[in-house]
Each structure stands twice: as structure tokens, then as C-alpha cells.
Amino acid sequence: MQDPAKRVKVLHMENITKRFPGVTALNQVNFDVMEGEVVALIGENGAGKSTLMKVLGGVHHPDEGTITASGSPAVIRSVADADSLGVGFVHQELNVLDNLDVGANVFLGREPHRFGLINRRKIKADTQPFLDTLGLDVSPDTPLSKLSIGQQQMVEIAKALSKEAKIIIMDEPTSSLTLSETERLLKVIGDLSEQGIAVIYISHRLGEVTQCAHRVVALRDGKNAGELKSGEINHDAMVSLMVGRDLKRTPLTSSDHETVPRRLVVSNLRTALYPECQSSFEISGGEILGMAGLVGAGRSELAQATFGVDPALSGSVSVDGITIKRGAARQSIKAGIYLAPEDRKLTGLVLEFDITQNVSLADLWNHSSRIGLIDRYAERKVAEQQIERLKIKTPSASTAAITLSGGNQQKVVLGKWLSMKPKVIIFDEPTRGIDVGAKAEIYKLMRELARNGVAIWMISSDMEEVLGISDRIVVMHEGQITGELQRDEFGEEPIMHLAVGNSKTEAN
């Protein structure tokens, strides 16, 4: 990196205001980026981060304010304008086409051609240097579908680089990456910065921000909430900027309370993803079992097989000693095993349904007459109870789930299960993409459920979360449970050790 004093300001956004009907999403926001600087943009959901970046990316047009890029005033009216100013976007949801190869993705829309035919050789030759820069060890003609999520993301970055981006915006780039891919990405961000390319890094994962950011800019309620320079960046400082108050990290260790032994027993379960591996473990009622591992370790698949939405090849699951028929979610639900799945939008909710309809979906027969007519009054009352209990922020119970924020959507998923009689709840990545405030509420809820004798199985790729919430941790690697850690053995290192496939007793 160059001497900070000599660095050029590549972006200057001043007094940006953006109003939507009913809300001021951005209120006089200022935002600067220097050449080669890694700026983390943090804030709770709805603080205005995405809106600000959409203004920069040409998706929204600000009502007030000016943008100066590399010293000259810029008007960004479209995504093409943003491109030509050297602003590249790496989206949270990958925008790559997995039916094409790597090179075709990098040069999508700008294919070099001769007589209208695509010049594949040139694409290949031109793509290679970018892949080298990013340390992505694949050939440009590899089909994208063969790459991991992390590698696909690198392709997106390559695409931005190929457009000569001077600023790359990364919106929650690590939310579906494995730990090693995250490490790799953070290193690439460092390299980009060395080459003078600025990175705007949006993430809820404060640990990563601490690792990679030169400066942190916080937004709160659409306004600037403060900045942290490189020496000041730490977890607590960031949290207090975001929430506007000191939020003590609540120690969530289990207090002494009655436990129900062997509430959930999973024995010799084999999933279709890793047919050669058998998994066995048990969770007591009142206990929170954290399950760590790299993405792709087969944790979600194990949860889905236990819950019964994916058929298990063999093995058995029992609750309170009663074995559940395999491969039928209906049976698991009857037995009191519930799954709050990893992808809320795809599997957790029927997004266009309202809160009431989502909450009652799994328990509809209990809100209906014997011949199957729904009692709408009863149905709504249950939903309203859950809204109150979980503090779901919504105008009413008949609001469509799609309009809620991520945290509130997750609460609707939980409301569905809490309105029934949970014995075991599987939380698969319970706080992915959820802001700090809602996260704390969900942790509190998990603890409260445990106190009432529910067995909690939490799958998480967020190290901080696994270490902070669990009573016991189980680690998986490529379909195999590689070890178990008790509270006194907790630590990032032992988890990583197991997650990459070493067994706990490797030395023996």
C-alpha cells in the first residue's frame, strides 16, 4: 500500500439523501473512499447500507447530494454509468450463470467477437491473468457449475477486475463461504488493496471486519453514525456504533436447570450426500448442541435427513425414546422435531403468504374443524400471540412475509414452530444475514427454550456464535463427525482442527 498521505480520494459522496414513500432511507449521508482502501460499511439491517450502495451502483438515484469520483463530479444514472466509473459489485446472491464457463461469465455482455462469432481463444487468454491475480486455480473454460461457491465468487471479482474496477463493493461476501474460503477472500481483499483497488466491505461478521478493514463507517437509521480508524476497530466499538449504545455481550452459558437426558437420539444416520458415513449423536433436553464445520461438511443434509425432508439412507432417529418413521417430515413434526432451515426464503417461508398463513402452515389441522375448514379467527390469534412473544416488527398479522426484514422473517419461521409443542428444534444458520439486535433476541430465545427442556441443535458457520451459545460442540468434516468438545475445551483452534478433518485423538 502507498503512503496513506499521498493516496487519492477515489470516491466522495456528500449529503446523500434518498427518500422512499414513507421513509427516508438515507439522510445527508457522507461517504469517502481512498485509493486502495478497505472500508467496512456496517450497520443493522435497514440502516441504509444497501441503499447507499445502490445509489453508488446506479440502481437508485439520490434525491439530494453529490457524488465525486476521482476528483470529478459524477452522475450515476444506470448500472452502465457505475461500470464506466469503475465501480464493481459482488453481490450477496451470486450473479453468475452456472450454465456457462468461467471465461464466458467474466466477459458476459462484452464478448470479444469476429464476424459476430465469439472469439473463445481471446476470452480464454484474457481471463487467465485475472484468475492468476486472484489465485483461482482453474482453467477459464471450466464450467461454472463445477466450482464451489467461493470460487464462483472469485469469478465475480475477476469480472469486476476485467472491467477495470477501481472500487469493488462486496455485500455480505462471506455469508455462504467456508472458513478457508473466507480466509482466502480476505487475503484477496488485501492483495487488491495493495494494487490500489478500493474495497467497500459490507458484513455483519465483525470478526472479518476487524481482520480486513482499514476504516469502518457505521450507518444507523439512514444517517452517519460514526467512523473507526484502523487502530480503533474492535468488536465492542463497532457494536456500540451500530446500535447507538453499549450492548454488553450477554454471557449465554447455561444456568443450572433440569435436563431431559437423551431427548433426541440420532443413530447411524446416512445421508445421500455422504452415503459412506454414519452419524450418531444425542442431545439432552435443555442443552444447546452447536454443530460446527466447513460449508459442505454435510451438516444441513444431516439435519434435513433427521427432520425427514430428505430421505436418510439408513439409521434411526428417536425422540424421548420413540423412534420416528424415516423420511417423513410429517412424522418428525408430530414427534416434536422442528427445523428452522438455513434458507429462509426458499425453504423456511412461503414468502408471499402473510404472517398468519406462515405461522399456521405446519399446524393447520389444529386450527380447523373436523372436516378441514380453517378457523381463521383461531389461526390469526395464534399468529398474533407469536408476533407479540417474538416481538416481530410488522403492521399486522396479515402482512406478507416478503416485506419483512431478515430478522423478522426468521422470527416468523420460529413462530411457526413455537406455536406448536417443540421438543427438539434444529436451527440451521439461525442468524445468517440478521442484524445484531435481532441476533441477540434469537440467542435469548434459544436459551429460554433450552431452559424449558427443549433440545436445541444449532448448526452454524459463525465461530463466535458457536462458541458463545453452545453447551457442547460437535464438529463435522465431509459427512463424518470428527469430534466433540465440552465447554472447557472450547476454542477456535480445536474446532478448526476438527473441521479440516483431523480427529481429536489423532496423536494416538
Next chain:
Amino acid sequence: MANPLLRYAGRHRRETGMLGLLFILVVITSLGTIEEGIDGLFGSKFLTPDNLKNVARTIGIYGIFSIGVGIVIITAGIDLSVGSLMALLGVFFLFLVTPPGMRPDSALARGIPEVSWPMAVLWVLLLGTLLGLLHGVLVGKLKLQPFVVTLCGLLSYRGLARFYANDTTVNVGDASQDLSFARKLGDGTLGDVLIGHGEKGILHSVPMTFVYLIILAVITTIILHRSVLGRYIFAAGRNELATKYSGINTGLVIAIAYLIAGFCTAFSAIPFCIYTGSVQPTSHGAFFELYAIAAAVLGGCSLRGGEGSIPGILIGTAILIVLRNMVNLLGYPTPLSDAITGGVIFVGVIIDQHGATGLKKIFKRKARTT
């Protein structure tokens, strides 16, 4: 009094809008067909008792199978087999009620005995429902694409109908048993059934098919909009995976939707073949699946699934039939009605997606390019 109505209209904007369109159509048709010396209301050819009865009868027949197709569309599926299935079931029904000697010579004609017409009705309903269930199992359980499954149905059923009928027309008149009551039930009016022929009165202007439609509409409205099964149908159509994750057997739900569609098709096939008096297997019921899809889409069903209502489907059907009737009454050639129908659906869908401004934009763009 008006308040709950307004609230209902607010919640069902698509249906309300289409109801408005239907009303406008009826007014235009009524005014446009006023002629000297017509005994209809205001001297309008559209408003003569005979014409209205005809329109109601046709709406009845089309409405019944459109409800079935609409429910399938709500599960994010499609049913292309309706018209061909009507031809096959029509041939099957007429075979069952005519003596074997009077049938065109084919394996099926030789193989099935003559039965009384009520038995024939039951057999047709059963066969239609079973074929619907077959589609449902293929789509819901085996996860085949609904378009392909029912496209195969479209080809096979028409082919079978033509094969078994030896490609000749099968006539209701060839039956030797007394079908007079069946005719009343299929092609008559409520008055014919309850009182008897020849009388004049309000009941004699209500065709039985329209009565069936209303009964079926009430039942399916309750199922779709009030029952657990209906909620599951909407949920599975919107997001099958999330529905599965709530412990619901979505394959079964989808199979039931196709079963209902098969039943509806069979249910309308019988009055339709009695009404036409004969089944010409090459053309009987041709394109009915497309009218059903059009009615459902006009009435607010989204082909993406999870959206639509029974009242909407009824309004959509009524719009189609009134449009066609208008074209006929105004003396334009019948084929033109399909062209106009296509145009109306197109405009309706654009307004629905983009509002009236969307339509303006499209025309503006057109003006600029020319």
C-alpha cells in the same frame, strides 16, 4: 352495507377489475346488438331469453372444466389434456349408452357392454377422475413436468378417441335406450327437470349446466379458499419446498389438484356431448384446454402458481363466452372471436402487470419506432 363489499373489492382487485370489464362488455354487447323488431330487453339481440340461455349454458360447460384447470394452475402446473380428454370421454360415454351393434367397429366398441345412462355417467366420471389422478401422480410424485405429462395426454386421448371411433362421428341418436331425462339433465333447463317441458318461466331460462357450475363453484370455493387442502394447494403452488418443510405431503396435494381437474373435465364432458348431439373425435372439444387456461389467467391465476380464485375463474370464463357471443351477434365470422379474445387477454395481462401506464408506454414505444 357497501363497506364490506368495498373491502372485498380492495382485497381482490384483479377479480373486481375483471368484473368491471365483464360489465362493460355486457353493456357494449347489449347496446351494439339493438335492432328493430327484436323481442329482447331494449330490443337487444344479446338480451333475448334464448341468447341469454345459450350464453349461460356455454358458460356452464366451459366454467366447469376451467375451474379444474384453474386449480391445477394454482399449483404452478398446467393441464393441456382437457379438450382431448373431452373427446375420449364423449366417445366412451356414447359407446356405453348405445348397443354394441350400432357402434363404429373397434376393439373398445366390441369390448364394452351397453349400460344404462346413469351407470355410463358414473363410468365416465370415474375414468376422467382416474386419468386426472394419473396426471397427478406423474407430476406430484414422479416430478415430471406438467406441461409434458398433459401434452402427452393431449396427443394420446385425441388419438385414442379417433382410433376407437374409427374416425367417424358417434351420435347420441344411435342409443336405443330412453335418454330423455339425460337430455334434460344435460341440455335442458332447471324448469325442464323440475316442472316439465313446454312451460315458460324463470326456471325455464336457467340451463342445467349453469346450475352445475354454480354448485361446483360453491364447493370448490369452500375447498380452495376455506379449507386446509385449499391452503396447501396455494402453499405448494407458491413454494413447494417451504411447504414440504412444514411437513406437508406436497406430492399428494398436487396429485389431488389434477384429480379434481380430471373430475371437472369428465363432469363437463357429458352435458357437452349431449348438447352437441354427437362426437366428432377430430374436433370435439378442440382447444378447450386453451380456453380454460385463458379463462383462468384472465381471472387472476398466475402461471407461476399460488395465485387465483374461483370467482376470478368464473368471471374469466364469462368474459370469454360473452366476447365470442358478441362477435357472433354482430355478424362477424366466428374465427374472429378467437383473435379478439387473444387481444383482450393480452391487454388484460399487461394492465394487470404494469397498470394502465404500462399499456400507454407500449403504445408510445410503438409510435416512436414507426
